[in-house]
Amino acid sequence: MNETGDQSFISQVQNLISQAQSQPSRAENIAQKVAGWLFYIAVIVALIAFVTWMVIEDVPTAVIFTITTLVIACPHALGLAIPLVTARSTSLGASRGLLVKDRQALEIAQDADVMILDKTGTLTTGEFKVLDVELFNNKYNKEEIIALLAGIEGGSSHPIAQSIISFAKQQGISPVSFDSIDVISGAGVEGKAKGHSYQLISQKAYGRNLDMDIPKGATLSVLVENDDAIGAVALGDELKPTSKELIKVLKKNNIEPIMATGDNEKAAQGAAEDLGIEYRSNQSPQDKYELVKTLKEEGKKVIMVGDGVNDAPSLALADVGIAVGAGTQVALDSADVILTQSDPGDIESFIELAHKTTRKMKQNLFWGAGYNIIAIPLAAGILAPIGIKLSPALGAILMSVSTVIVAINAILLSLDPKNNG
Ligand code: ADP
Ligand code: MG
Secondary structure (H helix, E strand, C coil): CCHHHHHHHHHHHHHHHHHHHCCCCCCCCHHHHHHHHHHHHHHHHHHHHHHHHHHHCCHHHHHHHHHHHHHHHCCHHHHHHHHHHHHHHHHHHHHCCEEECCCCHHHHHCCCCEEEEEHHHHHECCCCEEEEEEECCCCCCHHHHHHHHHHHHCCCCCHHHHHHHHHHHHCCCCCCCCCEEEEECCCEEEEEECCEEEEEEEHHHHCCCCCCCCCCCCEEEEEEECCEEEEEEEEECCECCCHHHHHHHHHHCCCEEEEECCCCHHHHHHHHHHHCCEEECCCCHHHHHHHHHHHHHCCCCEEEEECCHHHHHHHHHCCEEEEECCCCHHHHHHCCEEECCCCCHHHHHHHHHHHHHHHHHHHHHHHHHHCHHHHHHHHCCCCHHHCCCCCHHHHHHHHHHHHHHHHHHHHCCCCCCCCCC
């Protein structure tokens, strides 16, 4: 693949993202709907009260009951009920390293069914160690292979590249100087040196079996010269310390974790076994996108977590996309939530925040509107025969009290203190 190929990859990614973003918007704001209903209910009840009281008593009495009903039903608090909770939860989130870009993400995440997690850079540190360098013919010796590996990685910003370059340095091997290097997104790098063409690519991109024992859990990249494998490098990456804890929390919350990675079967299996979760290996950006799509078609609510360009389309398509802060710009752009500290542990805070925010919203809907179930009939004078009447002034006070309750309730939203800070 050359630069044009890479550009078409980027434009393909952009297409997938805009497709996902143009899909029908999520549930309408409930508060707005309730405010609408409240308006009709208040007008109808006020009319009934007016007519009834005009018949029973006189017009001045009827006017008072009508005004009280309308005042009490004024959906003042309702206008604030949800935004106040959102403002509070957004700032709470930020203090825990969660940047919530799409305000609805919290409401949607609260009843998520599946969480798809990228491996490299998301569940693992992305700080690779070279475990093994393999040779496939005797045209080059090990030093020469390492020099080629380090040389071609000079043109890449992938976490693997840095690790290989510093490995060569430690061994005192100077990199071969390349005339040109191009990145093959999601697959590796290719370049030219001394008239030869080389590629350093994933096992999937190489597409053939290799005669070697791949260390358990290792990421493998194959060095190819003229379509033939001349060497391979196996790299080890470690799970982030908080990844295991996250999986526990997900299972406790009935969210099924699935790991999806562009890495080879063995590497994927190693990490997934350590975590005790289901996985998909050798996933291209398109495969990850299709995975989200299929799960959504099964009626599941999907959260996607990722860091790379290869995750961007699925981040955009998922019901909630969470990008790891240290990841690539395109991933950050297509996500609804950003983990600014790149710590999977912060996803726990996100889930807690989602539950608590939704609960507060429901409570505030009650204090902003639900109380009207009692207040409106009262204002209309249903208990007047036994001497319980509200004046318009008292109606106004009750209405303001509702606003104050809604505000205080929102401020009381808080997260459990985090032990590890
Ligand atoms: P993931 O989906 O787990 O984040 P990537 O899409 O970043 O993984 O990479 C997939 C595979 O492509 C890697 O496991 C590796 O084998 C290969 N690869 C990508 N970039 C490079 C590179 N610069 N050097 C060597 N191998 C690479
Ligand atoms: Mg990644």
